[in-house]
Amino acid sequence: MPPIPLNPDQCKPGVQLRHYKGGLYTVVGTCLIEATLELGVLYKPLQGDKQDTVWMRPLADMQEMVSTENGTVPRFVVIAEAE
Secondary structure (H helix, E strand, O other), X not given: OOOOOOOHHHOOOOOEEEEOOOOEEEEEEEEEOOOOXXXXXXXXXXXXXXXXXXXXXXXXXXXXXXXXXXXXXXXXXXXXXXX
16 A cells, blocks of 8 residues: 555644655644745654754645655655554
8 A cells, every 4th residue: 555645634743754765753733834824734853963853844745745766655654643
C-alpha cells in the first residue's frame, strides 16, 4: 500500500512524522498564518542538533506530493499517532 499524505485531523501534538528525505519529526500544534490566514503546522525534529527548534509549514505544503527518483511520494507521512 502506498504512503498516504498527512490528513488535517492528524496534526495533533505528539503525532510523529517522517519526511520523504528520512527526517523524523513530532507535531507541536497548529497555527494560523497571519499573512495568508492558512492553517500552519508547528513541528520539531526528533534527531540532530536542532531538536529545540520549532519549525512551521503551511498545511498545504505538508500535504504536497513530491517527485523523487523513486516516483511521487507524500512530503510527510504519519509514523505514530499521538499518545
